[in-house]
Every structure is written in C-alpha cells, then in structure tokens.
Amino acid sequence: MMNPMKNALLALGLTLSMALTLSAGSALAEGVKLPERDWSFNGMFGTFDRGSQQRGFQVYKEVCASCHSLRLLAYRNLAGIGMSADQIKAVAAEFEVTDGPNAEGAMYTRPARPSDRFAAPFANDNAARTANNGALPPDLSLMAKARKGGADYLHALLTGYKEAPPEGVTLSEGMQYNTYFAGNQIAMAAPFADSAVEYADGTKATKDQIATDISTFLAWAAEPELEERKRLGIKVLLFLIVLTAMLYAVKRQVWKDLH
Amino acid sequence: MSNKFFENPVIKWVEYRLPIFSFIDESVGSGYPTPKNLNYWWNFGSLAGIVLTILIVTGIVLAMSYTPHVDYAFESVERIMRDVNYGWLLRYIHMNGGSMFFILVYIHMFRGMYYGSYKEPRELLWIIGVFIVLAMMATAFMGYVLPWGQMSFWGATVITNLFSAVPIIGDSIVTWLWGGFSIDNPTLNRFFSFHYLLPFVIFALVFVHLWALHVHKSNNPLGVDIKGPEDTIPFHPYYTIKDLYGLGILMIFFMFFVFFAPNFFGEPDNYIKADPLVTPPHIVPEWYFLPFYAILRAVPDIWFISAKLGGVIAMFGSILILILLPWLDRSPVRSARFRPIYRQLFWVFVVDCFILGWVGANSPDAVFHGIPFLWIGQASTAYYFAHFLFIIPLVSILEKPKMPPESINAAVTNKGAAS
Ligand code: HEM
Numbered sequence: 001m002m003n004p005m006k007n008a009l010l011a012l013g014l015t016l017s018m019a020l021t022l023s024a025g026s027a028l029a030e031g032v033k034l035p036e037r038d039w040s041f042n043g044m045f046g047t048f049d050r051g052s053q054q055r056g057f058q059v060y061k062e063v064c065a066s067c068h069s070l071r072l073l074a075y076r077n078l079a080g081i082g083m084s085a086d087q088i089k090a091v092a093a094e095f096e097v098t099d100g101p102n103a104e105g106a107m108y109t110r111p112a113r114p115s116d117r118f119a120a121p122f123a124n125d126n127a128a129r130t131a132n133n134g135a136l137p138p139d140l141s142l143m144a145k146a147r148k149g150g151a152d153y154l155h156a157l158l159t160g161y162k163e164a165p166p167e168g169v170t171l172s173e174g175m176q177y178n179t180y181f182a183g184n185q186i187a188m189a190a191p192f193a194d195s196a197v198e199y200a201d202g203t204k205a206t207k208d209q210i211a212t213d214i215s216t217f218l219a220w221a222a223e224p225e226l227e228e229r230k231r232l233g234i235k236v237l238l239f240l241i242v243l244t245a246m247l248y249a250v251k252r253q254v255w256k257d258l259h
Numbered sequence: 260m261s262n263k264f265f266e267n268p269v270i271k272w273v274e275y276r277l278p279i280f281s282f283i284d285e286s287v288g289s290g291y292p293t294p295k296n297l298n299y300w301w302n303f304g305s306l307a308g309i310v311l312t313i314l315i316v317t318g319i320v321l322a323m324s325y326t327p328h329v330d331y332a333f334e335s336v337e338r339i340m341r342d343v344n345y346g347w348l349l350r351y352i353h354m355n356g357g358s359m360f361f362i363l364v365y366i367h368m369f370r371g372m373y374y375g376s377y378k379e380p381r382e383l384l385w386i387i388g389v390f391i392v393l394a395m396m397a398t399a400f401m402g403y404v405l406p407w408g409q410m411s412f413w414g415a416t417v418i419t420n421l422f423s424a425v426p427i428i429g430d431s432i433v434t435w436l437w438g439g440f441s442i443d444n445p446t447l448n449r450f451f452s453f454h455y456l457l458p459f460v461i462f463a464l465v466f467v468h469l470w471a472l473h474v475h476k477s478n479n480p481l482g483v484d485i486k487g488p489e490d491t492i493p494f495h496p497y498y499t500i501k502d503l504y505g506l507g508i509l510m511i512f513f514m515f516f517v518f519f520a521p522n523f524f525g526e527p528d529n530y531i532k533a534d535p536l537v538t539p540p541h542i543v544p545e546w547y548f549l550p551f552y553a554i555l556r557a558v559p560d561i562w563f564i565s566a567k568l569g570g571v572i573a574m575f576g577s578i579l580i581l582i583l584l585p586w587l588d589r590s591p592v593r594s595a596r597f598r599p600i601y602r603q604l605f606w607v608f609v610v611d612c613f614i615l616g617w618v619g620a621n622s623p624d625a626v627f628h629g630i631p632f633l634w635i636g637q638a639s640t641a642y643y644f645a646h647f648l649f650i651i652p653l654v655s656i657l658e659k660p661k662m663p664p665e666s667i668n669a670a671v672t673n674k675g676a677a678s
Contacts, residue, residue, distance in 0.1 A: 044519055072337050142337075145522065146530035182540070222530075225340070225347040232348075233518025240514060244507030251504045254496050258295065 032180060034149045034156050037212075041151075041219060044234065047227050048220050053081040055199050056217025059210055061091075062197050064140065067132065067188075069120035072141035073221055076114040080224050081217070088114045095119040133174045135187030144215070144222035154215040156180040159207060161190040284495075286473065292491035293498055294479035296667050300374075301477060302505035303367040308465060309506060310360045310513075315458050317353040325405065327451035329444045332407035333532040351521040357399050358524040359513050361547035364392060372584075373605055375593030376478040382585040384471040389581045391464050396548070396578075398457040401450040403545060408529030413542045415442050415450075421555070424568035441535065481670055482593025483663050490667035541622060549619030550612055551577060556623050557633070557640040573640065580647050587647055590655035597661040600654050608646045614639045 040049040057078070060070065075092040083091070092112040097119055100107035112119060122128035129136050147153045157180045165177040165184075175185040194207050203209060220226070264270060265280065274280050284290040324343050326335035339346035368388065371377055377385035400418060404411045419436050423429040438445030476485055485491055492498075516523055524546055528539050544552050551574050558569035595602040618636040625632045664670035 072334075072341065077341075142530040146527050148527050229347065229351075229518055229521075233514070236514050236518060237511065240507060240511045244504065244511060247500070247504040247507045251500045254500045258492065258497070 034152045034180065037152055037155060039151055039216070039219070041216070041226060044230060046230060048081070049216060050082045051201060051203070052213045052216040053220055054083070055201065055203060055209075056213035056215070056220075057081060058200065059192070059197055059214040060140075060217055063191055064214065066121055067128070067137040068140045069122075070118045070141050070221060071120055071139055073118050074114070075112060075116060075118065077224060081220060085114070092116060133187065135174075137188065140218055140221065142222050144219040146222075150222075151215040151219040153180065154218055155211045158191065158211040158214065286469075287499065288495045289493040291473070291494040292476065292485070292488065293494045294477055294485060294490060294667055295492040295497075296479050296481060296671050297477060297498070298480050299501075299505065300366070300370040300480075302502055303363050303370060305502045306505060306509050307360060307363040307367055310356055310363060310509075311458065311461060311465065314353060314356045314360060315462070317349050317356065318455070318458065320349055321353055322455065325451075327405070327448050329407060329447055329533070332405060332447060336406045348517070351517045355513065355516045355521065355524065357402065358516075358545075358547065359509070360395065361399070363509075364395065365547070368392070368581075369609060372608075373595045373602075374478055374480060375482050375588070375590075375595065377585045378588065378593050379585065380475050381471070381478065384468060384475075385585060386582050387464055387468045387471060389578065391461060391468065393578060394457055394461045394464060398454060398461065399545065399547070401454040401457070403529075404447065404450045405454060406529060407447065407533045409531045409533055409537070409539050410526045410529040410542070412442060412533035412535065413539055414544055415446070417542055418544075419446075421567065421571045421574075424565060424571050426568070478593060479667060480594060480596065481663055481667060482597070483665075483667060483670075486666045486668075543620060546616070546620075549617075550615035551619070553615040553619035553636045554640045554643065557618075557636040559637075573644075577643060580644070584647065584651070587651050588655045589652060590658065590660065592660040592663060594663065597663045598654075598658060599661065600658040601651075604646070604650055604654060608643075611639050611642050611646065615643065 040046060040052070060068075075088050078088050078091065079085070092114050095112040095116075095118075096109045097112045097116050098107055099110050102108055122131065125136055144150045144154060149156070157178060160179040160181070162177045162179065165171050169177065169184070171177060171185055175187060176189055177184055178186045192207065192210050195205050196207075196210060197205050199205050223229075265274065270280055281290070321339065324335065324339050324346065326332055336350070339350055341347075343349075371385060371388070400414075404415045419433060419442065422432045422436060425432055434440060436446075437443070438449060476491075526543065526545075543549070554577050555570040555574040558566055558573050560566045561569055564572075590598060590601070592598055595605055614635065618632050618639060621627075621632045623631070623633040623636065627635065
C-alpha cells in the first residue's frame with residue numbers, strides 16, 4: 001500500500017520540477033544562463049533593502065524616467081520604500097500632470113500630488129517610438145514579473161552589454177549587443193556607466209551597484225505586497241502546521257478503538 | 260448525530276416539515292456507512308470539493324473589482340493586486356487554487372483507475388466525473404483569458420482557432436465564438452460571463468456525482484463490495500476527522516505557493532498586457548493542459564483529415580475515451596492490487612501522461628538528445644490511446660488475477676494477508 005503512495009508523490013514532485021525547469025520561457029536569449037544573485041528579498045523571510053530601494057528610485061528618476069514610464073505606481077506608493085509623507089509631496093511636486101476640465105472647460109497642468117500616478121515621459125506610444133528610433137521603451141511597472149528570472153534578469157541585462165558584437169554577428173542600425181536580451185540585439189543603449197548617478201547616501205555608484213539598486217527598486221514596483229505577503233505567510237503556515245498536528249492527534253484518537 | 264439531537268423540539272419541528280437534518284446525517288454524518296479500509300487516496304474527492312468552494316468564493320469577490328473590457332481588464336487586475344485590501348491574497352488564492360483543483364482531481368481520477376472505481380455499478384458516477392473535468396477545463400481556459408495578458412490573448416487565439424478545423428462551417432464557428440472577426444471585447448465579455456456560470460454547473464454536477472456515490476457507497480482499496488455492517492464504519496466521526504486532517508496537509512501545500520511562490524504555476528508573459536500585434540515566441544497553455552496540448556500537436560495529416568482537425572479530434576478524444584473505460588475493461592476484479600499485470604501497466608500509463616506533459620511544454624521543433632519532440636509526442640500519444648483501446652481490453656481478458664479476499668472485514672481483521 002505504501003508503494004503506490006510513494007510512486008505518486010514522486011510523480012507529483014517530478015511534474016513540479018518539470019514545470020519549473022522545462023516550461024518554455026519568454027524573452028531571454030537562447031542558451032545563456034542567468035547569474036543568480038543573492039537578493040535581500042529572496043527566500044521565505046526576505047525583505048527589500050530600504051537603502052537599495054531608495055537609491056534605485058533615484059536611478060529611475062535620473063536615468064530611466066526619460067524613456068520608461070512606471071504607470072501602475074502612484075507617488076503615494078513611495079511610502080513602501082520608506083519615504084515620508086513630506087518627501088513624497090516634494091517628489092510629486094517636481095512633476096507636472098494634466099488635469100481638468102476646469103470650470104471654463106479648459107484642460108490645465110498642475111504640479112503632481114501624492115495621489116497621482118507617476119508622470120510618463122511621453123504622451124503616447126507613438127511619441128515614445130519617434131523619440132527612440134522606432135523602438136518602444138516598455139513600461140517598467142511589472143518588468144520584474146514579466147521576464148523569466150525577474151531581478152536576476154534585470155541586473156544581467158543592464159550589465160550585459162558588449163562593446164563590440166562577437167565575430168560573425170552584424171548589428172542592425174542603432175542596435176547594441178547584449179548577452180542576455182532575446183536575440184541579443186537591443187535598441188536601448190547601455191543606460192548607465194560607472195558614476196552615472198551621485199548617490200545621496202554616499203554609496204559608491206559602480207555600474208554593478210547601480211544595476212543592483214534599480215533592479216531592487218523595480219522588483220518592489222512589480223510586487224509591492226512582497227514583504228506583507230511573506231510576513232503573513234509565515235504566520236499562516238505556522239498556524240496550519242500546529243492545527244494539522246492537532247487534527248492528526250484527534251484522528252489517531254478517534255480511530256484508536258478500530259485498530 | 261445522536262438521538263438526543265433529534266429529540267430537541269426545534270429540530271423535531273423542522274425535521275417533520277423538512278427532513279434536512281436526517282439528510283445531512285445520512286450524507287456525511289453517522290448515518291452514512293463507509294468502508295472501514297479506505298486509505299488516504301480517498302481524501303482527494305472531498306478536498307477537490309473544498310477547493311471548488313474556495314474558488315467560487317474568491318472568484319465572486321474578485322469579480323467585484325474586475326472590469327471585463329479590453330482597455331481596462333489588465334489594469335483592473337493590477338488594481339486588485341495593489342489597491343484593493345488583501346486583493347493580492349484573493350487573486351493569488353484564486354490563481355493557485357485552479358492549479359490545486361487540477362492536481363487533486365487528476366490524482367482522484369488516477370485513484371479511480373487504479374482501484375477500478377469506474378466499474379459496475381459505478382459507471383455513471385465515473386461518467387459524471389468525466390463531464391466534471393470537461394467543465395473544469397472550459398472554466399479554467401476562459402478564466403485564464405480574463406487578466407488579458409499576452410498568454411491570455413494568444414492562448415485564446417490558438418485554442419479558439421482550433422474550431423476552424425471543422426469542415427465547411429469551421430470559420431463561421433470561430434467568428435461566432437469570437438463575436439467578431441478577431442478576439443476582442445465581445446470575446447472577453449462572453450468569457451467572463453461563462454467563467455462566472457460554469458463553476459455553478461460544476462457544483463451541480465458534483466451534487467449528482469455524490470448522489471450516485473451514495474447509492475452504492477465508496478469503492479475501497481480491495482475493490483470488494485460491502486457485504487454487511489461489519490465492513491463499514493460511520494462517516495462521522497471517522498472520515499470527517501480523516502478528511503479534516505487531509506485538509507490541513509493540503510492547506511499547508513496550497514498556502515506555501517500562495518504566499519511564497521505565487522507565480523510558480525504561471526507564465527511571466529501574462530504580466531505583459533495583451534498586444535494583438537506582438538506574438539510571444541512560445542505560446543504555452545497552463546501546466547494542466549500540457550498533456551492535451553501535446554496530443555493536439557502530435558497528429559499528422561492522415562488521408563483527407565488535416566493535421567489540425569485530426570489533432571482536435573485526438574485531443575477531445577483523449578478525454579472522452581474515459582467514458583468508455585468501464586466497458587473497455589473486462590476484468591471482474593476491481594482493484595489493481597489483485598491484478599499483477601494491470602498494476603504495472605497502470606504506472607506505465609501514469610509515466611506516459613507525464614511524458615505528454617513534458618512534450619507539451621516544449622516546442623515540437625525542439626530536440627531532446629537528437630530526438631525531435633514531435634516524435635516523442637507522437638509515440639506517447641499513440642501509447643495513450645493504445646492503453647485504452649488495446650492494452651486494457653487485452654490485459655483484462657488475458658491476465659489471471661489473484662483472489663481478492665472474501666470481504667473487507669475478513670481482510671482487515673486478518674492484516675498482512677491482504678496487501
Ligand atoms: C470537481 C471535481 C470533483 C469533485 C469535487 C469530486 C468529489 C468526489 C467526492 C467527494 C467523492 C467521494 C470521496 C472519494 O471517493 O474520493 C468522489 C468519488 C468519486 N469520484 Fe469524484 N469528484 C470530482 C471529479 C471527479 C472526476 C473528474 C472523476 C473521474 C472522471 C471522478 C470520479 C469519481 C469516482 C469514480 C468516485 C467514486 C470513487 C470510489 O468510491 O472509489 N470524480 N468524488
């Protein structure tokens with residue numbers, strides 16, 4: 001009787017691992033392995049590194065925001081990276097948004113408020129394409145969830161540019177060679193080099209550090225609930241384990257007189 | 260339920276007018292006799308029922324914040340994730356609940372195949388089960404379209420396009436299904452409507468399933484009939500507590516995914532909003548459809564039947580063939596425990612299903628150690644059908660089964676001799 005039970009558990013384990021390793025993936029260069037990084041938000045007890053998140057926001061604001069929108073985020077969400085209400089108000093006020101119509105029926109611009117969504121760099125996709133040689137810089141709100149590998153992929157992509165393509169590969173007009181991008185030819189120029197930003201907290205802005213920080217920030221932007229989810233999950237699992245152990249004891253007790 | 264309970268005047272008053280308490284007692288209480296030797300494989304049916312309930316409850320609450328419109332669906336799901344209180348929890352429970360439901364029901368079905376639960380007098384019970392899986396598949400397929408991500412859109416495109424394989428009227432059927440000339444807002448709206456309706460149809464089917472179950476009671480690991488009261492124990496408290504313990508184990512497994520790997524069963528591409536102009540490099544369905552997807556793509560052009568039509572026939576046939584199982588299997592012995600050959604072949608069949616799932620996850624053009632996936636898919640598809648059409652009928656006639664015990668009670672009181 002134990003035998004079919006074991007077999008089936010084995011089979012179940014096999015499917016799960018198969019699903020994990022073999023399901024065909026989304027945009028990622030064929031045959032390259034992503035370096036796995038030790039993110040602070042990995043694992044059952046993982047949380048975001050606040051300093052890294054805030055530096056990452058600085059990178060987004062100073063570098064990426066000129067091309068990429070982050071339209072699922074509102075300024076008020078920045079409380080999630082540890083910014084105070086006043087800081088958020090100040091950040092929002094740096095951006096202009098269109099509002100209206102006013103009493104006279106005219107649209108007008110005003111400084112953004114914490115409740116506004118992040119202002120986008122372009123009015124629409126066509127404007128974004130025109131400014132980028134026909135390539136569309138995608139919205140980054142869910143980027144960390146929309147690519148296999150998540151933050152690992154983002155870090156690898158942002159540091160995976162090659163000065164010159166390998167022999168035998170000719171790049172199309174306006175394209176760069178990137179080891180990790182699907183098809184290896186990417187329309188986005190390497191967005192930063194060493195010291196591209198000057199961190200307010202004095203952290204040395206190496207290329208690797210910048211990539212780590214922006215990846216952390218984007219991982220949070222895609223899963224702002226991550227910390228709460230894991231915290232609650234630990235409690236739920238502990239509760240269930242105790243409850244199940246008790247149910248097992250009761251089951252033994254109830255069935256005792258039968259055996 | 261104790262007699263004391265039925266002596267309570269309020270209970271008596273209600274019971275006289277509507278015998279609901281004795282109905283409950285005879286369905287899942289002390290008045291329902293159950294074989295005393297059921298093992299843990301008999302937990303999966305009630306677990307599936309609980310997960311179905313969880314799916315319906317979370318689904319109804321999700322629908323309160325979801326907008327079935329091509330311009331807003333994707334954003335409304337993200338609003339649920341970000342702005343609705345515990346919306347992320349609701350959505351992750353619903354998403355992973357779908358996968359749990361299929362895991363449980365697939366195990367439940369393999370259980371039935373191993374212990375011969377589909378045999379006389381439980382044929383209708385089994386056939387209702389087959390309709391339940393079909394309804395589950397339709398529900399899950401349409402539910403996956405609702406978040407309007409890239410896989411939602413392209414998965415729906417691939418699957419609905421299959422109907423164009425029907426001779427002559429195929430294209431008209433597809434236009435009719437879509438409510439237009441492409442997958443668009445009308446399609447999304449009707450899918451939402453059906454996704455809300457079908458779970459209640461499943462619920463009704465489960466009710467009929469249980470009605471049939473309660474006529475001849477559960478089968479059991481020995482596959483011998485209940486001969487008398489000495490073979491049974493009351494459902495309550497014995498199986499209520501056993502089912503609750505099983506539920507605890509399931510919940511630990513289920514909640515692990517919900518809280519720590521919520522997107523494990525999903526595809527990253529579904530976090531990209533649907534774009535009719537950009538085809539994803541690999542279109543894959545959810546994991547529980549992978550074996551059927553492999554069967555769909557395995558069939559070549561045969562004579563005047565196009566590969567597409569043949570694939571569709573094979574795919575639906577692979578499920579519908581289960582309806583015939585009670586008559587394909589001629590063996591008088593139910594449980595595989597007493598069928599040495601069938602028992603081996605059962606496990607070969609299980610492995611074949613896993614191979615099909617693996618093939619379904621890969622592009623047919625891909626190769627595995629020099630062997631094209633297409634060939635692996637064709638071989639395992641052929642084996643799938645051969646299992647039902649040749650292996651089961653032949654083995655059931657040729658195999659010499661071992662002698663099952665006289666009765667459940669005889670085997671249980673004489674432990675060791677049976678298993
Ligand atoms: C919504 C999905 C389903 C639910 C909620 C469900 C529920 C149940 C429950 C509660 C039982 C009694 C407990 C047990 O024996 O495990 C049962 C028995 C049974 N089910 Fe299902 N079921 C479902 C789907 C299916 C499917 C898809 C099949 C097969 C095609 C199936 C075949 C059977 C059979 C043959 C029995 C009698 C088993 C026996 O006593 O050995 N069920 N079901």
